[in-house]
Amino acid sequence: MKKLAKLSPGRIFNFAGEKFVVMEQRDGAAFVLLAQSKESCPFNDKDDAENRNDYTRSTLKERIDKWVEALPRTSEEAAAILPFEVDLSCTDRSKSYGTITVKAAPLTLWQYGQFKELIPLNEDDWYWLVTPWACRWLRSPYTNYTNLVWLVYSNGYYSYYYASNSFGIRPALLLNSDLLVSLDDEVEDDCCGECDCCGGKGLPSLDGISTATLLEEIQRRAMRAGSVFMGEDGTDE
Incomplete structure (x- = not known):
């Protein structure tokens, strides 16, 4: 196990x-992101044509809210999931939809741009971002573009699509950095060799052995290794 605070950006871990x-x-x-998207769902398939790309009223938010509530298996895991604010500005940064505070949400378009070098390509599906393509504004009744939402393709390219379509769910979380998490490659480069993460299989200490003794042992082993490959007359066997 390793403290989350010690993991570098781009590192994958289990939680x-x-x-x-x-x-x-x-x-x-x-700030972390699901390494691969979960099941697919529409951004919004509700009968609300004027605001279909408003995340606060979306099908996607309902699915993610249920997912994050069911995610933790222990009280410690539940306590480690922290609320954070999401900017729901549309492409031109107008703020018709404001902000929302949640425990899980897709990345914004700008967060994707900031972190895309760290994000693994999504293997099986395109996935939704939270950012709407356009929002309604008071001086125009034109609302066609309020059906469009940004998303990311499997190859990492990003574009926008109709909110009624189904694409992958890939939420971000904010986790307490004191949380202990597991890694698939359990032994870290800076591991002490004696802790739980490497099974307590540390090397014996050489502090009490003199340098001369160590050199003699190295020479003895080198000579013994050489005899495996050379005959007694010094020729290759």
Whole structure:
């Protein structure tokens, strides 16, 4: 196990039975993303044509809210999931939909741009971002583009699509950085060799052995290794 605060951006780890990738280390917390998307769903398939790309009223938000509530398996895992604010500005940064505070949400378009070098390509599906293509504004009744939402293709390219279509769910979380998480390659480069993460299989200490004794042992082993490949007359066997 390793403290989340010690993981570098781009590192994949296990939490609550899922794999996540570290996006950013913040003050006392780590911003992380699901390493691969989960099942697909529409961004919004509700009968609300004027605001179908409003995340606060979306099918996607309902699915993610249920997912994050069911995610933790222990009280410690539940306590480690911290609320964070999501900017729901549309492409031109107008703020018709404001902000929302949640425990899980897709990345914004700008977060994807910031972290895309760290994000593993999504293998099986395109996945939704939270950012709407356009929002309604008071001086225009034209609302066609309020059906469009940004998404990311499997190859990492991003574009926009109609909210009624189904694409992958890939939420981000904010986790307490004191959380202990597991890694698939359990032994870290800086591991002491004696802790739980490497099974306590540390090397014996050489502190009490003199340098001369160590050199003699190295020479003895080198000579013994050489005899395996050379005959007694010094020729190759």
